[in-house]
Amino acid sequence: MKNLFFIFTLIMINFNQLFAQELNIYSHRQPFLINPFLEAFTSETGIKTNVVYSTKGLAQRLQAEGENSPADVILTVDIGRLYIYEDNNLLSAIKSEILNKNIPSHLRSPKGKWYGLSKRARVIVTSKERVDINKIKNIEDLANPEWKGRICSRPGSHVYNRALMSSIIAAHGIESAEKWAKSLVNNLARRPQGNDRAQVKAIFEGQCDISIINNYYFGKLKFSEDPIQREWAESVNLIFPNQGENERGAHVNISGGGVAKHSQNKEYAIKLLEFLSGQKAQNLYGEINFEYPANINIEPSDELKSWGVPREDKLPIIRIATLAPEAQKIIDRVGW
Numbered sequence: 484m485k486n487l488f489f490i491f492t493l494i495m496i497n498f499n500q501l502f503a504q505e506l507n508i509y510s511h512r513q514p515f516l517i518n519p520f521l522e523a524f525t526s527e528t529g530i531k532t533n534v535v536y537s538t539k540g541l542a543q544r545l546q547a548e549g550e551n552s553p554a555d556v557i558l559t560v561d562i563g564r565l566y567i568y569e570d571n572n573l574l575s576a577i578k579s580e581i582l583n584k585n586i587p588s589h590l591r592s593p594k595g596k597w598y599g600l601s602k603r604a605r606v607i608v609t610s611k612e613r614v615d616i617n618k619i620k621n622i623e624d625l626a627n628p629e630w631k632g633r634i635c636s637r638p639g640s641h642v643y644n645r646a647l648m649s650s651i652i653a654a655h656g657i658e659s660a661e662k663w664a665k666s667l668v669n670n671l672a673r674r675p676q677g678n679d680r681a682q683v684k685a686i687f688e689g690q691c692d693i694s695i696i697n698n699y700y701f702g703k704l705k706f707s708e709d710p711i712q713r714e715w716a717e718s719v720n721l722i723f724p725n726q727g728e729n730e731r732g733a734h735v736n737i738s739g740g741g742v743a744k745h746s747q748n749k750e751y752a753i754k755l756l757e758f759l760s761g762q763k764a765q766n767l768y769g770e771i772n773f774e775y776p777a778n779i780n781i782e783p784s785d786e787l788k789s790w791g792v793p794r795e796d797k798l799p800i801i802r803i804a805t806l807a808p809e810a811q812k813i814i815d816r817v818g819w
Contacts, residue, residue, distance in 0.1 A: 504530045506751050509541045511559035512738065519771055524758045530751050542567050545743065554743040555752040561642040562599075565739050566804035569596040574741040579753050585760040585778045589799045590737055599737035599800060600759045601774035603697045604793050605647050606733065607722040608683060610692045614720075622651070622724040622734070625693065626666035634667065635682050635691035638675040639819025640811060643697060643736065648810035649803045650734040650796060657809060665817045675819060680704060680712070687718040697736070702773025702786065723793035732794040736803070737777065738768075 510517055514536050521532045535541070535554075545552055545568070557568055568574050574596040582591070582598050590599035607619055614633075619625070625634060637644060652660040672691035677684075682694035683704055704716035723733045740759065742752040758764055765776040769784030775792075776783060783792055 506532045506555045506748055507553045508532055508534045508556045509554045510534050510536050520764050520767055523763055524755055545573050546571055550745045552745050555746040555748045556740055556755055558740045560738045561736055562800045562804045563642050563807050565597045573744055575744045577742055577753055581757040582760055587779050589797050590777055597739050597741035599739040599777045601738045601768040601777050602735045603699050603774050604733045604735050606698045607724055608694050608696055608719040610686050611720055613692045616720050619722055626663045630670045632672050633692040634670045635672050635685045635694050636675045637677055639814035645807055645810050646736050646803045647734050649806035652806050653798050653802055654731055661813045664813050664819055668817045668819050683715045683719055687715040699773035721790055723791055726794055732796040735795045
């Protein structure tokens with residue numbers, strides 16, 4: 484009888500684990516950025532979440548784990564990183580009318596493997612004191628010799644700048660894109676270095692007058708607990724580029740997610756992505772992360788509206804990923 488009871492107990496434990504309302508998430512986004520979303524999701528659905536966080540190596544880990552992987556959902560930033568998961572056959576196709584209704588076609592996988600969940604615009608920041616804001620309208624204007632020795636940048640090979648480079652290739656072709664990149668490098672005030680926050684700091688300190696950042700970094704600085712960082716934000720103007728009537732709109736990148744190929748909880752995984760595309764989470768993206776909603780039916784937060792709501796480049800975001808290798812070649816050739 485004792486043996487039968489022991490066997491029965493083991494069966495019940497395994498049964499409970501199999502049908503437990505839990506999701507395992509592999510996230511490239513830092514915990515403090517996604518925890519408010521996951522807490523709201525659990526509060527609404529009762530589904531608990533466990534997060535494995537890493538800035539890199541998660542795709543390789545998922546591939547190595549194969550069918551034994553515990554991962555259910557992948558959350559990451561930048562289309563290039565999302566595409567790596569799709570290209571390596573690590574994601575499951577998603578069938579969801581809710582996601583297809585909420586997320587426009589240019590911000591999701593044509594194969595249904597991933598969906599954009601928030602948008603970040605690559606914007607130009609300029610010194611309020613030293614740059615006439617009316618002299619820069621487009622990202623292409625940064626090639627103007629007038630700005631020689633006045634631009635600073637993080638390395639061109641960073642995924643954010645590589646994506647921007649891809650968008651310029653898509654708009655102008657390889658030859659013209661390389662000419663632009665070479666002129667940009669000729670206008671640099673210093674060797675490419677640091678993150679986007681460091682570029683705003685460099686403008687504040689007078690090391691340069693112009694840079695390119697993701698829009699949400701401005702919000703992080705503006706509302707920083709560090710008063711010095713708030714001064715950095717106060718010292719610059721934001722320019723959303725390529726907003727003219729005949730222009731393509733500002734380049735945007737995404738954060739997004741997909742369902743792991745070998746997830747044992749695909750129903751709950753899709754439910755999480757649907758939640759993240761819905762109003763509550765989309766509002767949080769603006770209020771917490773200063774990102775624009777990917778859901779076409781939801782307006783940006785009041786704070787984002789105060790900066791401006793850019794017209795975006797509607798280039799299918801997957802083109803940014805497929806052009807990335809060519810973009811990197813240009814970046815290497817010009818020494819960005």
